Amino acid sequence: ALERTFSILKPDATARNLTGAVNAVIEAAGLRIVAQRRIQMTTKQAETFYAVHKERPFFGELVSFMTSGPVVVQVLEGENAIAKYREVMGATNPANAADGTIRKQFALSVGENTVHGSDAPETAAVEIAQFFSGNDIVG
Numbered sequence: 001a002l003e004r005t006f007s008i009l010k011p012d013a014t015a016r017n018l019t020g021a022v023n024a025v026i027e028a029a030g031l032r033i034v035a036q037r038r039i040q041m042t043t044k045q046a047e048t049f050y051a052v053h054k055e056r057p058f059f060g061e062l063v064s065f066m067t068s069g070p071v072v073v074q075v076l077e078g079e080n081a082i083a084k085y086r087e088v089m090g091a092t093n094p095a096n097a098a099d100g101t102i103r104k105q106f107a108l109s110v111g112e113n114t115v116h117g118s119d120a121p122e123t124a125a126v127e128i129a130q131f132f133s134g135n136d137i138v139g
């Protein structure tokens, strides 16, 4: 089915000027960037976004990393976009990521792992709605 997924190019990506390089991988995979904005996430936004992880030992580190510099928030559209983007990103830990994936090419560590992508249709809808309104998305 035609789906939309939510993507973040994380601070380690913007710090290394990799926005275009990561977007090239996304587009080469057949995903369309139908909304995109560069922002400085607030602590509150990051805590809301990652609320599901708030009991994890790395939560504080995750929120501080995600607010450490600019991020690029995006909506990606395509056939099976959610699963396809997860395949294109590669495993969360770059040490386990397959060749050709974004994380294999660019990620520095399990925390500084270059990109986020939604894991299911329900989370995609919630994540997209946190950062974009309907008018921002042009398919």
Ligand code: CMP
Pocket: 053, 058, 061, 062, 092, 110, 111, 112, 113, 115, 116, 117
């Ligand atoms: P993301 O897909 O953005 O969602 C949760 C994030 O938590 C995940 O990517 C990782 O970057 C991060 N994460 C997972 N495990 C760890 C860890 N052990 N230490 C720091 N960050 C982690």
